Amino acid sequence: MRYFFNSLYLAVLNVLGVLFSCSIVAYAFARYRAPGSRVLFAVLLATMMLPAHVTMIPLFLVFRALDWVDTLRPLWVPAFLGNAFFIFLLRQFFMSLPQELFDAARIDGCSEFGQYWRIMLPLSKPALTTVAIFQFQFTWNDFLGPLIYINSQDKKPLALGLQDFYKTQATVEWQQLMAASVMMVLPVVLLFFFLQRYFIEGIALTGLKG
Amino acid sequence: MKTSTFSRRRFLQYSAGGLGAALAAACVPAAPAMEDTGAAADEPMEAVNLEFWSEGAADWAEEQIEKYQEMTPSVSIEFVTFKWGEMTPKLMTASAGGAAPHITRQDRFRMAGWAGRGGATLLDDFVAQYNINADDYFPATWAEGVWDGKVYSIPFNTDGRFIIWNKDIFAEHGLEADDPPPTQDWEAMIGLAEQLTQTNDDGAVEVMGFIPSQMLGYGNGGDYVYAWANGAEFMKDERTAWMDNPLLVETMQWQYDCVNAVGGIEVASEFSAGWPTVAGFNPFGTGRLAMMVSGDWNLSNFARYYEDLNFGLAPWRIRGTMDQYTGFAGGFCLAIPAGAQNLEESFELLNFLAGLDSQIAHTLRYQNIPCLIAAALDEDVINSSPFPDLRRLANESMNYANFRPITPVGQEIQDLWTYPGTGRDWVFYGQKTPEEACVDMQEIVQKALDDFWASV
Amino acid sequence: MVKRPAILRSLRARETFWFYVFASPWILGFLLFYLGPMIASFGLSLTNYSVLLPTRFMGLSNYSAMFEDNLLGISIWNTAYYAALAVPTSMAAGLGLAMVLNRGDLRGRSFLRSAFYVPAIMPLVAVSILWIWLLQPRFGLINTLLYFLSIKGPNWLGDPAWSKPGLVVMNLTGVGINMVIFLAALQGVPTHLYEAAELDGANRLRKFWHVTIPMISPAIFFVVVIGFINSFQVFTQAYIMTEGGPADSTLFYVLYLYRHAFNYFKMGYASAMAWLLFIVIVVLTYIQFRLSLRWVHYGGQ
Secondary structure (H helix, E strand, C coil): CHHHHHHHHHHHHHHHHHHHHHHHHHHHHHHCCCCCHHHHHHHHHHCCCCCHHHHHHHHHHHHHHCCCCCCCHHHCHHHHHCCHHHHHHHHHHHHCCCCHHHHHHHHCCCCHHHHHHHHHHHHCHHHHHHHHHHHHHHHHHCCHHHHHHCCCHHHCCHHHHHHHHCCCCCCCEHHHHHHHHHHHHHHHHHHHHHHCHHHHHCCCCCCCCC | CHHHHHHHHHHHHHHHHHHHHHHHHHHCCCHHHHHHHHHHHHCCCCCEEEEEEEECCHHHHHHHHHHHHHHCCCEEEEEEEECCCCHHHHHHHHHHCCCCCCEEEEEHHHHHHHHHCCCECCCHHHHHHCCCCHHHECHHHHHCCEECCEECEEEEEECCEEEEEEHHHHHHCCCCCCCCCCCCCHHHHHHHHHHHCEECCCCCEEEEEECCCCCCCCCCCCHHHHHHHCCCCCEEECCEECCCCHHHHHHHHHHHHHHHHCCCHHHHHHHHCCCCCCECCCCCCCCCEEEEEEECCHHHHHHHHCCCCCEEEECEECCCCCCCEEEECCCEEEECECCCCCHHHHHHHHHHHCCHHHHHHHHHHHCCEECEHHHHCCHHHHHCCCCHHHHHHHHHHHHHEECCCCCCCHHHHHHHHHCCCCCHHHHHCCCCCHHHHHHHHHHHHHHHHHHHHHHC | CCCHHHHCCCHHHHHHHHHHHHHHHHHHHHHHHHHHHHHHHHHHCCECCCCCCCCCECCCHHHHHHCCCHHHHHHHHHHHHHHHHHHHHHHHHHHHHHHHHCCCCCCCHHHHHHHHHHHHHCCHHHHHHHHHHHCCCCCCHHHHHHHHCCCCCCCHHHCCCCHHHHHHHHHHHHHHHHHHHHHHHHCCCCHHHHHHHHHCCCCHHHHHHHHHHHHCHHHHHHHHHHHHHHHCCCCHHHHHHHCCCCCCCCCCHHHHHHHHHHHCCCHHHHHHHHHHHHHHHHHHHHHHHHHHHHHCCCCCC
């Protein structure tokens, strides 16, 4: 049960974190042209292109310098500071919305933050739902992060805690493996099932351009 | 404007470079500094916190830790468990960050890799202080913990490799079912493999005779055992690999011939596919495989999943002899990574965990072979097995079991010689002759060895 | 700070200001968690770093050693082969599923969507056992289906010629991810465009080609770019399922890198390998962005 709550805690923080940080950063990339913005976007994509295995040790040292090892912080704080995959995803969605919407709002005196908050976000529900589902799933299934950063039994999330099923070296009991899989999958499926209405609703953009 | 951005960019470049260089430098081990802090931390006599990491065996570890804490309340122990094979990235990361645990239970044959690179604490003084006697352990298991004449780990548990045969299938073919297969006669083994293989009308293998080595999915072959049975060595000396040893070439050729005798690699790999390495899915247990070379852990699995299986188990004979055997000692050891603090307390705990009672408790739980001879031959241990006679045979055989090459490049040798996927596959899949494959393996291992000796 | 009013004066300056304000969370995260480790790994690629032994500067010798590494060449070929098959198949399958499951008249739509998403979230260890059975040459589901089509299925993971296609098929387990992205994108296609196309007498295929595809092209572009980035780093399937075999046929680049980093104590060499891969992916992504100017339509175009 402890494992379950740790996973839930991490999943909720991570989802909130990426929803906030990635949507606002993606908005910056989609909406504004600024000196350096293209270079920064290239850098953003580049962060996904180096295999994590070779940055693992230096990154561990960063978290160690922050004294965050064996806490849950390395597993959720970064989510509040953006994630290249989701920023790129949301940027693509934001850029497919017509710019005139925002220009009109600006002329009506809507603030820059207001354009993000009152126009971009409500129009992007399907994309944001996608981000929420994906991040929930990624956090729920993340194994390597907890493996490297967590030692204490009471801080382990479910994906790592389920390792206790492997009691000896050579044999995996398949019943246990399947039971563990169900425990891993069920919460994500339920979340998906209830959130998917946002894919069905669609957004009435009809007439905007006409 | 232009000059200002340029200098700002320069500034960014310099500061980023400095940050990265500092991090890179921090990755590099700083051994002297670590010893200093170790000495300083020993002084205050407050509660000592020890970390113990183990691949598997969580139940045993928790039980022993509880016992130990009752006796020694002044230490608190944090236990971290891993699935087999998954401790390495974490141990390496933690070692780089100066956060290695106090004690590890890890793969024994990799110890030379750690010790040779300064990644393990020398235990000689403790071995003397605690009167630990090498003769109390199966020789192969002790040997794997020694590098450059010094002790770096205490053997914990082991497992052997044996020829295991299905007596019912042997009887069907009019063979003497109770006699072990003629493992001393390699030609006869090829003939037997062919003879016992039964194919149905549309060419599918009904019963497989023998596959010498692990294919995808099922199995755990005797690759090392065959080499030793043929008198082959993998190293000439500690700086020279010998993967192109003619005796190894011959061994590889024999394995290839075995596979061809049962219909070739297409047939063998097709048969092996579909058997995941999960307890309860075993072609031998279901009577689809006549002979295999595998470990003693099968005994408890057979009892649990295949009650009616009628099988025999025997050690593998040295080629051309009837009463000389060879075997394989796999398994785990307990060690103290380099840079650990509170060495006195750490070794005291290690000694407790590696002790007789603890090894017996571990064996009763998981049914493998303890490295302490007294524990392996303990009557309670032997009688706890569903097959006490075979258990006794297996445990006693560890006296003459062999050990894998003790070298910092042991993993490279193991990958090429035994792992499905590379090295030996070149031969099985007909891409290279055994000679060519062994020459290529030699080149890879020797290069790794040269790199190692160049960096010490 | 004194300049702020001046900044707000021109539109361009104001855009710059707001860009950096809104992008600041990521810039901070990049400086904290990415920049240092990336530069550090490049620094280590110039050394014989083994984590444990004393580390020495080696110049570019790790990079030159790669040219003599036969297995490295094999792993590059395997990876490129895999990426070339995996990216289009998972893209097409994801889009196809999303199109079908987006239809308003489909019964049990919610259930089906969830059902196709489930495999994508299963732990890979469990998925890999299922695939061992699905791809089993005699009684596996895939070859049984092929048998009914009178095709003799191959010995997927046991045959060096078929193991990479086998893993490409297995990769479709994760198609739910692309399906969800496309479903989200399809919600943004304005219905009046379809109505207008219908008035022009367009059939289904023409509507798909001239309305749907251009409207969701930003999402397609995302899936392709990310697909290549991920496929070039394919690791886990081969690590769990095939261990690079048979006969090195699924020895992917990052699997080979992993062995050097963690099994052979050669983190310096592994870092050099990582940077070579990095450069390849950067070039490939750059090309895709150049090409995208021709076919990706962003809002208002």
